Amino acid sequence: MKLDTRAMRHLTAEDWRVLTAVEMGSKNHEIVPTPLIEKIARLKGGASGVHKSISALAKVGLIARMKEAKYDGYRLSYGGLDYLALHTHASRKHVYSVGSRIGVGKESDIMIVADDTGTQKVLKIHRLGRISFRTVKTNRDYLRNRQSASWMYLSRLAAIKEYAFMQALREEGFPVPEPIAQSRHTIVMTLIDAPPMRQISSVPDPASLYAELIALILRLAKHGLIHGDFNEFNILIREDKTDDDENPITLTPILIDFPQMVSMDHQNAEMYFDRDVECIKRFFSRRFHFTSTTPGPFFRDAKKTVGRDGVRRLDAVVEASGFTKKMAKDLEVALREQEASSEKRGESGDESEEEEEEEDLEEEDENDGDEDDDEGPQVIGDGVLENSAGLNKLTINDGT
Ligand code: ADP
Ligand code: MG
Structure with a gap:
């Protein structure tokens, strides 16, 4: 779905209030009844003001009228939620x-x-x-x-x-x-001003980049985590210039995309860990024709390092944040x-x-x-x- 912000400037303060009311009503209603929208929005102009805003919002697709419903109601569209989020960020x-x-x-x-x-x-x-x-x-x-x-x-x-x-x-x-x-x-x-590894056709020293990525997997594991989608799209490669004439640039991998991260204690942790490792091995072999002579790393070894040296376990973090x-x-x-x-x-x-x-x-x-x-x-x-x-x-x- 494409984000189109053009309608944003046309929304009035009342429209935003009504859009917010539909969002609030969605917490308990799949289709938010119009009287509830009126009640939550409590516009000075009363019901007619609310209806005007509802029409304006529906016209630009931020809310949608649900006709099949037994009662008259609306639901928020993806566009509506996008607008509310952007409004907050703005x-x-x-x-x-x-x-x-x-x-x-x-x-x-x-x-x-x-x-x-x-x-x-x-x-x-x-x-x-x-x-x-x-x-x-x-x-x-x-x-x-x-x-x-x-x-x-x-x-x-x-x-x-x-x-x-x-x-x-x-x-x-x-x-x-x-x-x-x-x-x-x-x-x-x-x-991050760096392309995904997917777009890199060759690197001067595949062995060292490979080692760095494996080290990253192991460092995550030590903190109790598996990325779960450790692939060439989710690793951005930044080029940094150095003063060293022999190695004028260094490559630094930057990791993105975290919704699927899992704990090293997850019941399928070994499968996820192996899959992340395998993904990097396969990519390096295909793209850079590099295969490491060192087998592994293996889950059982990584598992032993979880929390070692007093490092903070991050797998508990999300739960601690109320998730x-x-x-x-x-x-x-x-x-x-x-x-x-x-x-x-x-x-x-x-x-x-x-x-x-x-x-x-x-x-x-x-x-x-x-x-x-x-x-x-x-x-x-x-x-x-x-x-x-x-x-x-x-x-x-x-x-x-
Ligand atoms: P998805 O869950 O859809 O895979 P990602 O977070 O992996 O989303 O982002 C998709 C693409 O967008 C990445 O492959 C990358 O090219 C680009 N991207 C995402 N976040 C950033 C960022 N912070 N800086 C630069 N590019 C990014
Ligand atoms: Mg991604």
């Missing part, structure tokens, strides 16, 4: 303008945004539940419970979990983006389901060697050539950006 001065989309994942949209000083950042919008839960019967049964399966709830869980891990990893000095803010199903983080076991389970089931269905559609990174070489660097172009690239940034904040002539200045006029 009012906290984390985001001022929204630029182009740099990535479209199965489970997220990645946008370049900027604050009012012009500093670029990344907005990650989680979009879980875009696929229907059909592949695994147990999941289907589990997710029959409406709340567990709701896209809004699952996407928010993914954002909360990812933000908590990014914070914990960053505090421990792991090479990850700096988390700046989280609202609803979105995260704002620093923009309950039930939330963890709901998210895990949804992510596993998503993974299973994308494997079915042949979207996993598991393509054959020939296919991979062909695709090679082309794939990025597909995403990069996205149509929103030409449009320039869409301003959502309430300041004035210098040199903003020609930009769509979008004003949030609710005084927040």
